[in-house]
Amino acid sequence: MKADQEKLLNSYAGKIPLSVLEEIKENVPGTISKEKFQEVMDKCLIAYNNAKVHAGECVGLVAAESIGEPGTQMTLNTFHLAGVAEVQVTTGLPRIIEVFDARKGIKTPMMEIFLNKPYCLDVEKLRKFAATIKETKFEEFVSEYNLNIFDQNLTIKLNKELLDDNDLTVKDINGIIKTKVKNFSVSITDEVIVIGLKGKQDEIKDLYALKEKIKEVKVKGIKGLKQVLPVKRGEEYVILTAGTNLKDVLALSEVDSTRTVSNDIYEIYNVLGIEAARQAIIDEVYKVVESQGLNVNIRHVMLVADLMVANGTVKGITRYGVVSEKASVLARASFETPLKHLFNAALEGEVDNLTSVVENVMINQPVPIGTGLPGLVTKMK
Amino acid sequence: MTLDINKHHLIPKHSKLSDAEKGKFLDSYKIDIKSLPKILIEDPAIVNLKPTAGDVIKIERESKTAGITIYYRAVING
Known part of the structure; x- marks a missing residue:
C-alpha cells in the first residue's frame, strides 16, 4: 500500500473502527488508484454508519434474549467429567449465573498461573515451584x-x-x-x-x-491454594490451582504477572480494578458460551458487563445489584419482591417519573423505545 | 511491593485527562460529568495517576469487535 493511500486510510481513524480499517487495508489491492480508493472508503463509511445501532433500539432486550435463549439449551448440556485429572470447574449455566449475579465466594475458585522462564519450560523446576506455593x-x-x-x-x-x-x-x-x-x-x-x-x-x-x-x-505455601496441578498449554507449562489468592501469587518473582488470572470476579476487581473486572466478566461468560458450542455475539455479553461495572463497583444482575439502582419504583417492583419495594416507596413518598420502559408497560402507555422515544417540542410564541 | 499491575493483560491503558481536555470532551458530547460511568478513586489501576474526585479517566480498551475503543470514566470517592 502506497504512502498517500495510507494517509487517506488514517484520516478515517475515529470515524471507522480500527479493526475495520485493518480489514480494508488487507483486502484492497495495492494497485488501486487514489480516486477509486477514496470511493471505497466513502462506501465503507456509509456501510459502517448504516450498520450502527439506531437511537432508541432496545439493545438490552435483544441482549437478554440472545443470551437467554441459548441458556435454555445449556441446562441440558451440562455434564461432569468424572475421573479427569484436571481441577473441577463450574461450567455451563451455573457458571453463567454465578458470573452475572456477581456472587462473592464462587463454587470453584481457580487460578491459572503462568510462569516466567525458565520455570514455564522446565518440568522439574515447575514441579518444585508448584509444591512450594501449595498451602x-x-x-x-x-x-x-x-x-x-x-x-x-x-x-x-x-x-x-x-x-x-x-x-x-x-x-x-x-x-x-x-x-x-x-x-x-x-x-x-x-x-x-x-x-x-x-x-x-x-x-x-x-x-x-x-x-x-x-x-x-x-x-x-500461599494461603488459599488448596490444590496445584501443572498442565501443558501449547509450548509451555502452566499451573492450575484450586482456590485463589491472586494478590500474593502475582507478587512472586517466578510468576508471569501479566497473564496470571483468577476466575473470581470480585478478587480481580479488588486486585486489578474495575476495567479488569469487566474484561474478566466478558472472558468468563464467553468461555462458557464457546465451550458449549453456542453462538452468542460477544457484543451482548459486553453490554451486560458494561452495565454491571458502570458505577465503579461490580454489581450483579440481581435485586440487590443493578436492579436496586433503577430510578423508577415500578421498574424495581416488576423485577422481584414487588410488595417490599412498593411499601418502602410509599413510606418514603417516592416519585416515579415514568421515564423508562417497564413502568410504561404497566400503566399502558407508549414505551420510550424506537419510534416512541422522540417527543415533540413546540415553540410557543 | 514493586509489582506493576498495569502491565496485566486484563487492564487496558488508563490515562487522566487534563482540565482543558476534560472540558473539550464534555462539550463535544454535551454531557455533564455526572452522566459518565464511574471509577472509584482507590481503584488499583489508577492509583499511580494520583486522581482527584471529578477527574475524567480515559480508557483505551482492546476490543474484539472494534480493535481499540475509547471509554471514559469519572473519578468518584468510594
Missing part, C-alpha cells in the same frame, strides 16, 4: 494425636518422612508452633510435640480446642 496445613504432617487426660497434656507425633519430602525440619515446625500457640507450655523433642497446660484455671477442653485450631495452621 500445606499442619495436620498433614501429623501421624498421631494423643490427648492424655491423666497427665493433662497433648502429644503430637510428626511424620518425619512427609517433613523430609517437603524440605521441612522439625525446627521449622517448632518455630511455627511456638508463634501460634500461646498460653500453653510447648516442648519439642525429635518428632514429638508435647503441649501442656500453663495456668491453673485452664481445663482439658482448652487443649482439645487447641488441637482443632492447630490442625488448620498454615505451615508453608
Whole structure:
C-alpha cells in the first residue's frame, strides 16, 4: 500500500473502527488508484454508519434474549467429567449465573498461573515451584494425636518422612508452633510435640480446642491454594490451582504477572480494578458460551458487563445489584419482591417519573423505545 | 511491593485527562460529568495517576469487535 493511500486510510481513524480499517487495508489491492480508493472508503463509511445501532433500539432486550435463549439449551448440556485429572470447574449455566449475579465466594475458585522462564519450560523446576506455593496445613504432617487426660497434656507425633519430602525440619515446625500457640507450655523433642497446660484455671477442653485450631495452621505455601496441578498449554507449562489468592501469587518473582488470572470476579476487581473486572466478566461468560458450542455475539455479553461495572463497583444482575439502582419504583417492583419495594416507596413518598420502559408497560402507555422515544417540542410564541 | 499491575493483560491503558481536555470532551458530547460511568478513586489501576474526585479517566480498551475503543470514566470517592 502506497504512502498517500495510507494517509487517506488514517484520516478515517475515529470515524471507522480500527479493526475495520485493518480489514480494508488487507483486502484492497495495492494497485488501486487514489480516486477509486477514496470511493471505497466513502462506501465503507456509509456501510459502517448504516450498520450502527439506531437511537432508541432496545439493545438490552435483544441482549437478554440472545443470551437467554441459548441458556435454555445449556441446562441440558451440562455434564461432569468424572475421573479427569484436571481441577473441577463450574461450567455451563451455573457458571453463567454465578458470573452475572456477581456472587462473592464462587463454587470453584481457580487460578491459572503462568510462569516466567525458565520455570514455564522446565518440568522439574515447575514441579518444585508448584509444591512450594501449595498451602500445606499442619495436620498433614501429623501421624498421631494423643490427648492424655491423666497427665493433662497433648502429644503430637510428626511424620518425619512427609517433613523430609517437603524440605521441612522439625525446627521449622517448632518455630511455627511456638508463634501460634500461646498460653500453653510447648516442648519439642525429635518428632514429638508435647503441649501442656500453663495456668491453673485452664481445663482439658482448652487443649482439645487447641488441637482443632492447630490442625488448620498454615505451615508453608500461599494461603488459599488448596490444590496445584501443572498442565501443558501449547509450548509451555502452566499451573492450575484450586482456590485463589491472586494478590500474593502475582507478587512472586517466578510468576508471569501479566497473564496470571483468577476466575473470581470480585478478587480481580479488588486486585486489578474495575476495567479488569469487566474484561474478566466478558472472558468468563464467553468461555462458557464457546465451550458449549453456542453462538452468542460477544457484543451482548459486553453490554451486560458494561452495565454491571458502570458505577465503579461490580454489581450483579440481581435485586440487590443493578436492579436496586433503577430510578423508577415500578421498574424495581416488576423485577422481584414487588410488595417490599412498593411499601418502602410509599413510606418514603417516592416519585416515579415514568421515564423508562417497564413502568410504561404497566400503566399502558407508549414505551420510550424506537419510534416512541422522540417527543415533540413546540415553540410557543 | 514493586509489582506493576498495569502491565496485566486484563487492564487496558488508563490515562487522566487534563482540565482543558476534560472540558473539550464534555462539550463535544454535551454531557455533564455526572452522566459518565464511574471509577472509584482507590481503584488499583489508577492509583499511580494520583486522581482527584471529578477527574475524567480515559480508557483505551482492546476490543474484539472494534480493535481499540475509547471509554471514559469519572473519578468518584468510594
